[in-house]
Amino acid sequence: MIHNSTIDHQLSHRSIRAFKPQGLSDEQLTTLYEAARHTSTSMFMQQFSILHVTDPDKRAAVRRLSKQPYIGANGDLLIFLVDLYRNQKIRQAAGKDDGRLHTTDIFQQAVEDTVLAVQNTLVAAESMGLGGVILGSIKNDPVELIKVLDLPKMTFPLLGLQVGIPDQSPQLKPRLPLDTLVMENDYHRDFMASDLKAYDQVVTQYYDLRDANRRIDSFTKQIAGTKLDHYETTRDRLAAAIQQQGLALDWE
Amino acid sequence: MIHNSTIDHQLSHRSIRAFKPQGLSDEQLTTLYEAARHTSTSMFMQQFSILHVTDPDKRAAVRRLSKQPYIGANGDLLIFLVDLYRNQKIRQAAGKDDGRLHTTDIFQQAVEDTVLAVQNTLVAAESMGLGGVILGSIKNDPVELIKVLDLPKMTFPLLGLQVGIPDQSPQLKPRLPLDTLVMENDYHRDFMASDLKAYDQVVTQYYDLRDANRRIDSFTKQIAGTKLDHYETTRDRLAAAIQQQGLALDWE
Incomplete structure (x- = not known):
């Protein structure tokens, strides 16, 4: 670096x-x-x-x-x-x-x-x-x-x-690991959610430290959760x- | 500054x-x-x-x-x-x-x-x-x-x-003046191309210095010119x- x-x-x-x-x-x-x-x-x-x-x-x-x-x-x-x-x-x-x-x-x-x-x-x-x-x-x-x-x-x-x-x-919010974010020449079609197991643990620890009362959360849980679920919103008037x-x- | x-x-x-x-x-x-x-x-x-x-x-x-x-x-x-x-x-x-x-x-x-x-x-x-x-x-x-x-x-x-x-x-390319770019509370609907007369001269001078053989050009001439004219382009497949x-x- x-x-x-x-x-x-x-x-x-x-x-x-x-x-x-x-x-x-x-x-x-x-x-x-x-x-x-x-x-x-x-x-x-x-x-x-x-x-x-x-x-x-x-x-x-x-x-x-x-x-x-x-x-x-x-x-x-x-x-x-x-x-x-x-x-x-x-x-x-x-x-x-x-x-x-x-x-x-x-x-x-x-x-x-x-x-x-x-x-x-x-x-x-x-x-x-x-x-x-x-x-x-x-x-x-x-x-x-x-x-x-x-x-x-x-x-x-x-x-x-x-x-x-x-x-x-x-606190600094932990981001996706570089080997997930950056690819050389070919897009990584073989990406699997399980590739983010270690990263999920880091995110969970981040939320624990920020708010001990918050339910256990991870990156993949968030993505699989409500923020990307279908719902009605005036944002769709874009x-x-x-x-x-x-x-x-x-x-x- | x-x-x-x-x-x-x-x-x-x-x-x-x-x-x-x-x-x-x-x-x-x-x-x-x-x-x-x-x-x-x-x-x-x-x-x-x-x-x-x-x-x-x-x-x-x-x-x-x-x-x-x-x-x-x-x-x-x-x-x-x-x-x-x-x-x-x-x-x-x-x-x-x-x-x-x-x-x-x-x-x-x-x-x-x-x-x-x-x-x-x-x-x-x-x-x-x-x-x-x-x-x-x-x-x-x-x-x-x-x-x-x-x-x-x-x-x-x-x-x-x-x-x-x-x-x-x-060379540094001269940009729109701040009073054109930044507004407070209300959008400047009364903007007129002639507001950019002084800026146009600065842009013309920039092109002159960069390439003496280039035809006289200014910001407003470029915007009124071919770059925004209607034409057919594969960019419209966006x-x-x-x-x-x-x-x-x-x-x-």
Whole structure:
């Protein structure tokens, strides 16, 4: 293993969900934005934006939809938007039609731009001693979220990032072993759940230490359990919400 | 602006497309994989894998499909896979059905896991003095790429990363100004292409310096130009390729 301060921060990443009451300084926020701004972008199309949500009512609304009490509580809330609105306006000003802007391909490129920027922002935050948690739960009810944030068509709220001064110090969560995660040339079709026996024990020990009252849990038990069971959820409005925004219209 | 070595690397990010002939050492590769492995993952589902493509025939095939001469040339080629195959096997071993594995929601969560890991890997590489370029072009013909890589259903090749020892030192590419990229509480519906007049001049100057023979180009000219014009492309097989893999089947 090679070590430097960047890698050491990456290897000790924990999602932080409890923050001190004070928000970030303008300088801290600007630094995060600059990191996001310098992220790789597909075909130089720069198809994402950041919405810094400071309005208490909007923060409360995002928290309610996300069903996570820490969202929009202490710390700063950034919503990363897939943003094709800007490029649509640029084409309109030049007298051009929307071209490929409504394709799944271009939407996917914008999704990738956006997610890359989220990770770069979190890396920057952690390098500054801040903590954060990436919020997929903002998409718990994407149609409602778009209303709450009053977003125009050609934009889509993809991920949130709650970031601030950590007020907790959680244990490092053990991840899948490298020989499961990384393959050379050929995909490991012969993977078996039993390959994760040792890893399951490590995960079980992690949960035991974190909460002795929690029932015994392991990685494979979680995957075989309710989180991937079929259930009804407004999260399944995702495709409809994307297309309502004028995006990925060629996906049938 | 706050500065530290992580942020300084982020702010000086350039995509590197020319590499020295030697590949990465095992230690360098392991360090990259460890950075990827420790990336945030939605609901602890860990739904991505990395395929390290060293086989010359496969590298050549990916290069041919991607139409970029530097792909699979010098340096190492990593293909980041959306991977729900593993979790499907885990559920099968437990006697469970596939539950939500075929939903757009879970596919999108896996896409986000995968893209976050790509960026974390690139950050780690750059912190070590390596360079890299994220390869959206591997999806130029996604149906063919899946064949070439012989990937099972429930996996999808999302992004590549060509990484190695830099053999070029490109200029920093100027990005959209912060006041265009970042908004507070309300989306800037009143954005106009003319807001980017000063930025366009900076981009034009960048291209002039890089290649004096290149026709005058700017950001808004590019967006209004061919890259977003409508054209026929195998990239539009994306949705079909995803669903062929058994993913996002509820997207109608």
